[in-house]
Amino acid sequence: MKNLCNRCASSKGLLPYYDPATTSLTGSTYQFEKFIDHTRTGARSGEVVSIYLETGYEPYVKNFFSALHSGSYHVDGKGRESLSFVLSGGVGFSWDDVNKKPLYVENAVRVVCFRDDAKVHHYPIASSGIAPSFCDDCGRFIA
Numbered sequence: 001m002k003n004l005c006n007r008c009a010s011s012k013g014l015l016p017y018y019d020p021a022t023t024s025l026t027g028s029t030y031q032f033e034k035f036i037d038h039t040r041t042g043a044r045s046g047e048v049v050s051i052y053l054e055t056g057y058e059p060y061v062k063n064f065f066s067a068l069h070s071g072s073y074h075v076d077g078k079g080r081e082s083l084s085f086v087l088s089g090g091v092g093f094s095w096d097d098v099n100k101k102p103l104y105v106e107n108a109v110r111v112v113c114f115r116d117d118a119k120v121h122h123y124p125i126a127s128s129g130i131a132p133s134f135c136d137d138c139g140r141f142i143a
Contacts, residue, residue, distance in 0.1 A: 002075040005135040005142050009073035012137075015083075016114045018068060025064055026057065028118035035060060038123045041095050050106055050124045052092040063091065064122050067109040072135075072142035083111040084130050086143045092124030108143075 009015050026032040039055040052060065071085035086108040094103040106124035113119035130143050 003133045004073040005140045008135050008137040030119050031121055034121040048096050050092055051095045052124055063109045067111045085109045086127045
């Protein structure tokens with residue numbers, strides 16, 4: 001596993017560049033489906049899925065760029081890269097589509113697949129699922 005603060009990840013060239021003026025987070029069918037999955041209850045029947053509280057496109061884009069510019073960089077045990085950004089308040093909730101009820105509040109954003117312009121997307125997560133750690137390079141605390 002690898003954990004880097006945003007500054008160290010950026011200095012190593014590990015963070016992608018997305019232009020806010022031209023980036024579309026619903027430009028591919030895959031991205032559009034992920035947008036719907038994470039902004040509408042019942043979009044994925046019979047599953048538990050994380051849903052944003054604000055369901056419009058503009059808040060969705062804002063959460064993406066917040067995580068991209070301020071989030072910490074992680075590589076998990078399977079080599080998958082992600083960016084995580086913890087917010088001060090609730091950003092979403094987990095939705096149990098079987099029982100049709102919210103499960104718990106989520107207060108962080110995770111960006112995944114950011115090396116692929118057609119698959120990059122994000123979703124709310126609970127910060128309790130992010131192990132607190134320190135940047136592998138500079139030692140700064142990251143979540």
